[in-house]
Amino acid sequence: MSGDDKLDQPTPKSSLHPVYTVTNIQNKVRVLDGTKVSSASWVNLFTLHARGYKVLHLIDGTPPLPEDDTLYDGWYEIDAHVLQWIYGTMSDELLPRILEHDSTAQSAWNRVRNIFLNNKGAHAASFELEFNNLKLANLPSFDAYCQRLRELSGLLKDVGAAINDQRLVLQLVRGHPKEYDN
Known part of the structure; x- marks a missing residue:
């Protein structure tokens, strides 16, 4: 097989989920502080990146996988990454208001939304x-x-x-x- 033949071969698709390629979300989504970065701007940037990294379903109200689903462990791990994105893009003043033990990305997303909608x-x-x-x-x-x-x-x-x-x-x-x- 010549070197040219290798170029014609399909390359196997990576099994690595795109969420794992993000090393610093703050390079993509600015820190939400409610003044310099408004909630609407933050939501627009965050949802854009969530869509691009194929995790929008974790914050758009789609029900989570049931714990007995065979794919649950992978879903839970990816959800934890998105939750880290949310926490990592909050100002020091907002973070304590949304930080919660055993949270999901969706519930943290809703807490952020409620802070700004209620006020x-x-x-x-x-x-x-x-x-x-x-x-x-x-x-x-x-x-x-x-x-x-x-x-x-x-x-x-x-x-x-x-x-x-x-x-x-x-x-x-x-x-x-x-x-x-x-």
Whole structure:
């Protein structure tokens, strides 16, 4: 058999599940802190990676395998990896609120979701207050000021209190010092 013949042969598919190829989930999904990284952004990134690594079924509400299923041990091990991903992408403040002994990825996912869904009104009020009171003088540069307004606009959208572009521009102008009135 020549070297060219080997190229025509099908290669056996690896039996290693894609979840085992992730060595540091924080390289793929940023740490959820609720301010710099919003829950909506985190959920979007996390579900994208869960789909790509073929583990979305562990967090989308699909029932777990019964313990007497012959595939249960493999399912349980992969679920533990996804649970580690969730825990590994939580801020130090959020981790104690979702960390639970003998948890599944689905139950941890639900705890994260509940933290943010149950507090939408409070988050909206807090973000709205900061948005309305933000001034250029409070930040080191014009770029930082614009970035923070944009971040707050995104956070407000994530909690169901979206602001339109006109209001964003008005706040941008309103937050300037008197020297910029011209």
